[in-house]
Amino acid sequence: MTVSADIPGRGPLALEHVVLDLNGTLTDRGALLPGVPEALGRVRRELRVHLLSADTFGRLEAVAAHLGVRAGTIADGEDKARFVRELGAERCAAIGNGANDRAMLEAAALGIAVLGPEGSAGVALAAADVVCASILDALALVVDPTALVATLRA
16 A cells, blocks of 8 residues: 655655544544544545544544554654654655644644644644645545645655
């Protein structure tokens, strides 16, 4: 399972994993955003999906079970970046919205910040390669090589 794109001025991108933040990215105050299960189902056909969260709202395990994805609780943003590096950062896309996503977005081969209902931290936006208006836009982008080329080309 790989999403590959040759980005002019940037080089090849070969993604095997997508690492997702939970709160503010896939959920609004702990409630799963509409359309996420279906969009994530499409992504799961192309990439291995990992869900990370400090679990502020106590919903990580329930959401992960509902989505059928792997989940892990983290203490801080550096834990997220470490997880990405352990998977192989050059094979990872990361999607998040919070300040604790900054290091993960920087570490991943493709960092995507989303502007969700809980907002987006400025440091996450600055660390991202791409900013998307919603998680649905981000999930569609990460599995569309042509759109990745159009967005990331130099």
